[in-house]
Amino acid sequence: MKLSKLKQLTVGLSLAIFLASATTSFAQTASTQKKPNIVYFLVDNTGWGSFGVYGGTVPTPNIDKLASQGIRFNNYNVEVQCTPSRSAIMTGRMPVRSGTYTVPWPGQGKAGMAPWEYTIAKLLSDSGYATALYGKWHLGNTQGRMPNDQGFDEWWGTPDTWDEAGYTQWPLFKESGVPVPMLWEGKKGQLSKPVMPLDLKVRPIVDEKYIIPKTVNYIKKNAAENKPFFVYVGYSEVHPPVIANPNFAGKSTARGGVYADVIAEMDYRVGQVMQAVKDAGVEDNTIFIFSSDNAGGGAIPQDGGATNGPWRGDFFNVPFEGSMRVPAMVRWPGHVPSGVVTEEMFAAVDWMPTIAGMVGSSNLVPKDRPIDGIDASNFMLGKSKTTGRDLYPFFGIDGELMSIKWKLYKTIFRYAQSPVSIQQPYVKPQIPMIYDLSSDPHEDNNLMYTDLTLGWVYAPSFKWIEGYEQSVKKYPNIKVGEDFKGYANK
Structure with a gap:
C-alpha cells in the first residue's frame, strides 16, 4: 500500500472514531440533560382585572414582577366553572368530552374524571418528573379518582372545593347524612386518607399554614436531589367562603375590604413560591405558570372590590367575556421571552400539549382520543408569533x-x-x-x-x-x- 493511501486511511479512520465519539457524547449529554421544573400556581375565581398589571387597584408587586419576566396573556380563556377548567388544564380535552362539564351535588353520584383520562401529571411522571399537588383538586372525591390515582406522586388538600368549609356551621348539617368535609392526603400506589376537618377555622389559614409551606418544601427537596419536578398549587382564594387571613385582614393598602385583603395575601404567597424557586437555585430552569380557573368578579358582590376588567359577565353571567377571560402568565428565564403582553388567544385546554412541547414530551400526548388543546410551545419559546388558536x-x-x-x-x-x-x-x-x-x-x-x-x-x-x-x-x-x-x- 502506498504511503499516501495509508495516510488517507488513517485520517479517515481517526475522523470516523472522532465523529462516533462526538455523537455518543452528544447523545449522552442530551439524554442526561435535566428537564425544566414546572410550578403551576392556579388561583380560584379571580377575575381578569384583579392584579396591578391588569389594571387592578390592589398592589400586587410579585404577580406584576412575574408578568414582566415572561408572557402575559390578555386573551386567556377558561371553562364554565372550577371543575371544567381544571379538567381542561389536566387533560387538554374539553370537559364536555370527559364528563366533567358539571359537578354532581352531594347525593347525585360520582364526580370527577374517569381514571382512564391521561393527565399532564401522568405525562410528566412518565417523563421522569416528581409530581405533587397541594390545595384544591375538584376532579374526583372517591378512591381511584384522587390526585394520586391521576399521576401525582403525592398530594394534600381538598378533593372537592372550599365551600365545604362552611357546611358544618349549619345546625341541621348532621341530619343530612353528608360526611363531615375533610382535608386529605395521599401518595401514589396507596389509598388517600382524611387528615383533618375542613371548616371555618382552617379556611382563612389553609394557604399560609399548609398549601404554601408544603409547596416550598417540595421545591427545595427536589431541587436538592436534582430531580425535575412538577408542583401544582391549587390555591384557595378567591373562593367562597372568602375569609381574610388574620395577618392580612383590614391591612390592604387599597382598603377595599375582604377582597382586597385576600388579593394582597395571594400576591404575598406567590412571592413566597417565587423566592423558594430562586433560593433553591433553579429559577433559570423552572417554568412558572400563573393563572385563574374562573372569573369570579361581581359574582359575590358582598366581598367588594372584585372586577373582571372591561369585560361583561362573571362566574354565572355566561358566556360573556367576563365569565371566561381571566389572568394568565408564564415565565422561563432565557427561554420564554420577557416583557411580552399578548392578545393572542390561548385556552385552558392548551396547557397540556403546550407544556408537553416545552419539555420535549409531545410524543406522550395521547392519540387514542380527541385532544382539543393546541401545542403553543413555539409561541411560548419565542419561535412563533402566534399561538395557533383563533377559535374558542x-x-x-x-x-x-x-x-x-x-x-x-x-x-x-x-x-x-x-x-x-x-x-x-x-x-x-x-x-x-x-x-x-x-x-x-x-x-x-x-x-x-x-x-x-x-x-x-x-x-x-x-x-x-x-x-x-x-x-x-x-x-x-x-x-x-x-x-x-x-x-x-x-
Missing part, C-alpha cells in the same frame, strides 16, 4: 354549546340573563348574536340586531360545530360519573 368554543354546565369566539368576533347561541344570573335559565335567541370584541369589549351591541350583512361570521363557527359533531360520533362523550374504560378499536 364555550359550553354550559348542561354540556351544551353556548358560544364560539373566532378571531375578534363572538357568536352567542345561548346566554344567561342578568341580574342575578344564577337564578336565571339559559336563553336561546332567535338568531345567534354577534359581538365585535375589538370595539365592543363589554358586548353591548349585538351586530345582528343592526346589520344583517355579517351573516358570513357564522361560517367558521358552523364549520367547527360540524367537525365537533363528527368527532363525537367517532368518540362519544363520556357521561358524568361514568367509569369509562376506553374506545374500542381506536
